[in-house]
Amino acid sequence: MDKDKGMLIRGRFATRLADVMEAINASIDFDQRMASQDIDASIAHSNMLSEQGIITAADNDSIINGLKRVRAEIEDGVFKYSKDLEDIHMNVESRLHEIIGAPAGRLHTARSRNDQVATDFKLWVRDAHDRSEQLLVELMNALVERAAEYASTVMPGFTHLQSAQPITFGHHLMAYVEMFGRDLSRIRDSRRRMNQCPLGSAALAGTSFFINRQRTAELLKFDGPTRNSLDGVSDRDFAIEYLSAAALSMVHLSRLAEEIVLWMSPQFSFIKLSDAWTTGSSIMPQKRNPDAAELVRGKTGRVTGSLVGLLTLMKGLPLTFSKDMQEDKEQTFDAADTWEICLQAMIGMVGDMVAQQERMRAASSAGHATATDLADWLTRSVGMPFREAHHITGRLVRAADERGVGLEELPLEVMQGVDVRISVEVFDVLGVDNSVTSRLSTGGTAPVRVLEEVARWRDSLAK
Ligand code: ARG
Numbered sequence: 001m002d003k004d005k006g007m008l009i010r011g012r013f014a015t016r017l018a019d020v021m022e023a024i025n026a027s028i029d030f031d032q033r034m035a036s037q038d039i040d041a042s043i044a045h046s047n048m049l050s051e052q053g054i055i056t057a058a059d060n061d062s063i064i065n066g067l068k069r070v071r072a073e074i075e076d077g078v079f080k081y082s083k084d085l086e087d088i089h090m091n092v093e094s095r096l097h098e099i100i101g102a103p104a105g106r107l108h109t110a111r112s113r114n115d116q117v118a119t120d121f122k123l124w125v126r127d128a129h130d131r132s133e134q135l136l137v138e139l140m141n142a143l144v145e146r147a148a149e150y151a152s153t154v155m156p157g158f159t160h161l162q163s164a165q166p167i168t169f170g171h172h173l174m175a176y177v178e179m180f181g182r183d184l185s186r187i188r189d190s191r192r193r194m195n196q197c198p199l200g201s202a203a204l205a206g207t208s209f210f211i212n213r214q215r216t217a218e219l220l221k222f223d224g225p226t227r228n229s230l231d232g233v234s235d236r237d238f239a240i241e242y243l244s245a246a247a248l249s250m251v252h253l254s255r256l257a258e259e260i261v262l263w264m265s266p267q268f269s270f271i272k273l274s275d276a277w278t279t280g281s282s283i284m285p286q287k288r289n290p291d292a293a294e295l296v297r298g299k300t301g302r303v304t305g306s307l308v309g310l311l312t313l314m315k316g317l318p319l320t321f322s323k324d325m326q327e328d329k330e331q332t333f334d335a336a337d338t339w340e341i342c343l344q345a346m347i348g349m350v351g352d353m354v355a356q357q358e359r360m361r362a363a364s365s366a367g368h369a370t371a372t373d374l375a376d377w378l379t380r381s382v383g384m385p386f387r388e389a390h391h392i393t394g395r396l397v398r399a400a401d402e403r404g405v406g407l408e409e410l411p412l413e414v415m416q417g418v419d420v421r422i423s424v425e426v427f428d429v430l431g432v433d434n435s436v437t438s439r440l441s442t443g444g445t446a447p448v449r450v451l452e453e454v455a456r457w458r459d460s461l462a463k
Pocket of ligand 1: 086117
């Protein structure tokens with residue numbers, strides 16, 4: 001181990017760290033993912049120190065140029081990370097020292113690693129918000145366009161996974177647009193709330209230097225500085241809110257993934273996915289497996305786990321910084337990677353899938369799916385109370401079952417045998433197309449309503 005490096009902040013210690021202490025303490029293996037944010041925050045801090053006359057303009061120039069070189073080394077993959085230097089903050093600062101010498105020692109004036117890590121991590125999580133916002137919009141656009149295409153494609157709607165009523169495939173896809181729309185609004189809301197800059201909170205109590213926190217906040221595109229230095233260094237709500245939006249969105253993705261798995265199965269055969277999104281079996285040549293959908297479904301647990309992990313990490317932690325908080329990063333990084341690749345996979349599958357419209361239509365009339373339409377007709381046209389209509393319809397369903405036919409195939413005389421008030425007009429509501437086109441209530445499955453929602457979302461997503 002390079003003793004000089006290890007001693008960077010160990011002036012008061014006589015001996016070096018135990019090896020296991022170094023291993024448990026170091027975060028550089030994962031917090032190097034915040035290198036770019038660390039350099040951005042240091043550049044803003046140094047510029048502010050110089051503007052305030054706390055460091056000279058010459059030292060500032062040298063610091064900024066040095067930091068740019070460090071950034072280039074990192075981007076070129078030639079930067080040598082050192083575990084002795086514990087974390088990204090000290091790795092960057094130590095390399096800056098090697099490059100520019102003495103002025104590097106002035107960069108850490110009026111700040112601490114506590115406000116530094118809070119700022120870097122916040123910047124990273126803010127970037128993650130922006131990436132997932134974009135992916136959510138992309139996924140919603142993909143769903144909206146497929147919904148437009150399939151606005152009048154009839155399929156069975158399910159409750160209890162039993163055929164319930166005919167719906168349109170477009171309507172089904174638009175249900176997911178609503179879910180991802182809520183995810184989008186959650187991520188936008190969280191980003192708004194988190195956008196306050198902790199830099200300048202210093203170790204915990206603020207600093208005696210005459211700094212300008214408004215200025216560093218502005219340089220880093222925050223809306224302003226955090227208002228309490230203790231909270232500034234110990235708040236991780238922004239990561240928890242991000243993870244909770246991610247976890248719920250993964251739950252939504254997993255539901256769509258599960259439906260894709262079901263729809264793909266030969267028993268359903270509602271959709272086809274191309275070779276790009278399926279795999280074969282090593283032993284069964286006929287198989288086409290929806291692995292991507294299964295993985296989206298399966299990866300949901302990781303993100304939920306990260307959310308629970310971070311909530312548990314923060315529970316009961318006294319103010320202000322505790323080293324426990326170093327454990328916030330890996331879970332957040334993993335959740336962000338997972339959510340993003342799942343969103344991308346779903347964008348791909350939604351664009352790729354082709355509805356087997358004939359199959360969907362055939363399945364949609366199975367199980368007397370228009371029984372509710374018949375009961376509604378008896379209520380509306382014959383004027384009987386709905387409860388009575390429900391009962392009569394039940395008897396008609398039984399009559400159809402006894403003959404092994406669908407409701408629409410029951411002869412009129414047989415229907416009239418159950419209730420004389422039934423007229424030939426009843427057949428207008430018994431087909432699946434009639435059923436879906438009649439569901440015109442706001443938010444209903446009728447193709448015109450679906451197309452209205454498509455137009456509304458196209459409009460709002462374009463903004
Ligand atoms: N590596 C630390 C982290 O990730 C940085 C903050 C260290 N602060 C301290 N007082 N030891 O949280």
